Amino acid sequence: MPTQPNSHRLRLGRYSESGRAYLITAVVHGRQPIFSDWHLGRLLVSELRRAHETNVVNSIPWVVMPDHFHWLMQLEEGNLGRVIGAIKSRCTREVNEITGRRGPLWQTGYHDRAIRDGEDLLPFARYxxxxxxxxxxxDKIGDYPLWDACWL
Known part of the structure; x- marks a missing residue:
């Protein structure tokens, strides 16, 4: 039985397309605010940057919130599920090693929204x-350390 209702349906109809922009959201297991500790949040930031620097994705903006992250990116190569899975897996290993915790860090799956060709990315980035x-x-976005955008 899935730990999250209908989590088995998250992958139905999912298609990865190189060159397509996606809005990704992934949530920490049990909505635990793990990334309230900004040092732990930097571990996730490192994984998002690694995906960008290795040309797997082109990051547009991202933000790491205490219990989830949002990421607008363009998939350059590979499979969306594998990209997100690798980020979540490496982040889990690092966080668990540093904190001494065990078990899953992330809820099963993730939410993605493929951005249509020609659709303006700016409203998604602002969100x-x-x-x-x-x-x-x-009070000011400049005071929050766990975000970035390619336009800045």
């Missing part, structure tokens, strides 16, 4: 970058 403001974590 992502404004997350810490909407959550009341900071």
């Amino acid at each position: 992502i970058v404004a997350n810490p403001l909407r959550a009341g974590l900071v």
